[in-house]
Amino acid sequence: MNTQPDDHNPPIPPAPRAPEPTVLHVFTDEAGRSHVHRCAIDGLTLAQVVPHVPPVWRVPAEHDVASRAVWVLPAGWRGGWHRNPARQWVIPLSGRWFVETQDGARVEMGPGEMHLGDDLDSTPDEHGRVGHDSGVLGDEPCTVQVIALTHDSPRRPCRVVEQLQASAS
Numbered sequence: 199m200n201t202q203p204d205d206h207n208p209p210i211p212p213a214p215r216a217p218e219p220t221v222l223h224v225f226t227d228e229a230g231r232s233h234v235h236r237c238a239i240d241g242l243t244l245a246q247v248v249p250h251v252p253p254v255w256r257v258p259a260e261h262d263v264a265s266r267a268v269w270v271l272p273a274g275w276r277g278g279w280h281r282n283p284a285r286q287w288v289i290p291l292s293g294r295w296f297v298e299t300q301d302g303a304r305v306e307m308g309p310g311e312m313h314l315g316d317d318l319d320s321t322p323d324e325h326g327r328v329g330h331d332s333g334v335l336g337d338e339p340c341t342v343q344v345i346a347l348t349h350d351s352p353r354r355p356c357r358v359v360e361q362l363q364a365s366a367s
Contacts, residue, residue: 216242222305222313224330230321232299232330237356262351271340281329282315284346293340298331302364
């Protein structure tokens with residue numbers, strides 16, 4: 199039996215490896231302090247989502263959206279310390295912005311990067327800061343897509359791939 203590839207038996211390509219995209223997660227610990235870490239998006243499967251269109255990597259859809267909005271944050275905008283009004287995905291579409299958590303970790307995001315704002319249980323720290331601070335970077339406005347989740351949307355643990363540390367100031 200010939201197991202070598204030839205014109206009649208082309209080699210079988212290996213199964214494609216799932217990509218490993220990540221998202222940022224702003225969360226509150228048991229003591230009520232906010233932090234940010236990078237989480238892997240697990241559970242991707244290669245599947246056809248539209249007939250006659252090649253398959254894509256996807257996670258099954260969840261029907262947990264309470265509202266969606268587009269906000270344009272003007273250049274120089276600064277939110278100050280606050281909690282997210284709901285668990286929400288924030289996705290910059292244009293411009294750049296930052297989020298800083300109570301532990302001093304600061305992340306900067308641009309188009310296509312996203313984070314889950316999940317610091318609803320944050321309590322004031324010794325400096326009176328609660329939740330997170332956020333603001334626009336640079337001289338251009340920052341347009342973000344905000345997708346608020348329903349109150350009963352399940353909180354699933356994420357696979358942390360990077361714990362972000364306080365910025366050196």
